[in-house]
Each structure stands twice: as C-alpha cells, then as structure tokens.
Amino acid sequence: MRIVIFGASGGTGRATVDRALAAGHHVTAVVRRAGALVVGAAQEARRGSGVRSGLAAVVVADLTDVDAVGEAVRGHDVVISALGTSERGPVSVCADGITGILAGMDRAGVHRLTAVSAHGAAESHDRSLYCLALWAALPHKMRDKERMEQAxxxxGTDWTVVRPAALNDKPYTGRYRTGTDLKIPLTAAVGRVDFLLRESVNPAYPHQFPRIAA
Structure with a gap:
C-alpha cells in the first residue's frame, strides 16, 4: 500500500514508519522541517542524502497549507495522523493539523484516515482514576485531542480514531489489547505498538474509537 504519515518525526510516527517499511509498504513521511526524520532500522540504510527504499520524506512546514498537504497525500491509499506535541500549555497542534489534513485529503481525493488520539477524550472520559489523573496533568492536550476528534x-472521510492508554518506549512485544470498551487502569501504559498500521491496512473499526492497552 501507499501510506502517508503525518507526525512522522514523533515517537509514534517514527515507530509506525519503520514498521510500515518493514512490512513492504511505500511510505511518505511528512515532517515540518528537513532532517527531522530519524527512523529506527531505516537509519542503517541511509546512504548520503538517500533513505531506505520505499521511504520518501516530504517537508510541509505548515499543515494549514492545504495545497502542500494535498500534494503530499495525492496518490496514496491511506493517511495516518500521529500528530502530537510535548508542549504543556494551551495548544492546537492536533486540531489545526487535522483540519489541514482533512482539507488536503478532500482536495486529493484520498478517503481513508487513521488518527491517534488518547483514551480519556470526549465520551471515553469515564471518571476513572486514569482519566482523572490524565486530565489533571494534561488538560490542554486533551482539549486539543477532543477538537481534533470532532473535526x-x-x-466525510472513512476514519478510525485510535485511543491508546499512555504510550512509552518499552521494547515492542506485539502483545496488547484492543477494543471499543476496554477498561483502562491507572497503570495501563503500553509501548508504541503496530495497531495504527494494522488498522490502516485492514480496517476493523470503521467510524469507531478503539482503545489500546497492555
């Protein structure tokens, strides 16, 4: 498949790029600045200015530039959004970014979207200890996720929004749980798994909000 990944320079984006390449897909990784992409095993394949076979890096400095986003996604089968930020104050990275991505997809005639959000957004805020702690620590990020989800x-896309528990960088084991009504305990952190890729290639949750937990 031809897959375009936004947020490719972040932890989840890098992991998804690397696993998509390992599975033999053609990947376009969209980053905000040149040189931002560093991808696990793909580092070993760099030769001068080239990168691993099957990987193209495209710089789109501003995701509200619908023309640039449209050109980046044109000709692809699926878009993966792994947008996020490490900022802790008021943010709109996910909401603003997805608005540009959706407009670019519409312009390019690409319909399949898989996006990563977070458990605790919107109706998944179940007042559990996990959600209460998450909202107390990261309220601005969660509001940004909710605005992204609403957009x-x-x-009119064929979308799936994935709501993982907290993500960490533990070694990938391939063992995790998914479902639309998983209970997420306070200690439910999970490694950066392959579910975004799996759901993009073989959708099991169209127009749904599956959760991921260890």
Missing part, C-alpha cells in the same frame, strides 16, 4: 467525526 474527524464531522468529515
């Missing part, structure tokens, strides 16, 4: 809900 996706309102779009």
């Amino acid at each position: 996706i809900r309102d779009s």
Whole structure:
C-alpha cells in the first residue's frame, strides 16, 4: 500500500514508519522541517542524502497549507495522523493539523484516515482514576485531542480514531489489547505498538474509537 504519515518525526510516527517499511509498504513521511526524520532500522540504510527504499520524506512546514498537504497525500491509499506535541500549555497542534489534513485529503481525493488520539477524550472520559489523573496533568492536550476528534467525526472521510492508554518506549512485544470498551487502569501504559498500521491496512473499526492497552 501507499501510506502517508503525518507526525512522522514523533515517537509514534517514527515507530509506525519503520514498521510500515518493514512490512513492504511505500511510505511518505511528512515532517515540518528537513532532517527531522530519524527512523529506527531505516537509519542503517541511509546512504548520503538517500533513505531506505520505499521511504520518501516530504517537508510541509505548515499543515494549514492545504495545497502542500494535498500534494503530499495525492496518490496514496491511506493517511495516518500521529500528530502530537510535548508542549504543556494551551495548544492546537492536533486540531489545526487535522483540519489541514482533512482539507488536503478532500482536495486529493484520498478517503481513508487513521488518527491517534488518547483514551480519556470526549465520551471515553469515564471518571476513572486514569482519566482523572490524565486530565489533571494534561488538560490542554486533551482539549486539543477532543477538537481534533470532532473535526474527524464531522468529515466525510472513512476514519478510525485510535485511543491508546499512555504510550512509552518499552521494547515492542506485539502483545496488547484492543477494543471499543476496554477498561483502562491507572497503570495501563503500553509501548508504541503496530495497531495504527494494522488498522490502516485492514480496517476493523470503521467510524469507531478503539482503545489500546497492555
């Protein structure tokens, strides 16, 4: 498949790029600045200015540039959004970014979208200890995720929004749980698994919000 990944320079984006390449897909990794992409095993294949076979890096400095986003996604089968930020104050990275991505997809005629959000957004805020702790620590990020989710809900895309528990960088084991009604305990952190890729290639949750937990 031809897959375009936004947020490719972040932890989840890098892991998804690397696993998609390992599975033999053609990947376009969208980054905000040249040189931002560093991808696990793909580092070993760099030769001068080239990168691993099957990988193209495209710089789109501003995701509100619909023309640039449209050109980046044109000709692809699926878009993966792994947008996020390490900022802790008021943010709109996910909401603003997805607005540009959706407009670019519409312009390019690409319809399949898989996006990563977070458990605790919107109706998944179940007042559990996990959600209460998450909202106490990261309220601005969670509001940004909710605005992003609403934009996706309102779009005409064939979407899936994935809501993982907290993500960490533990070694990948391939063992994790998924479902739309998983209970997420306070200690439910999970490594950066392959579910975004799996759901993009073989959708099992169209127009749904599956959760991921260890």
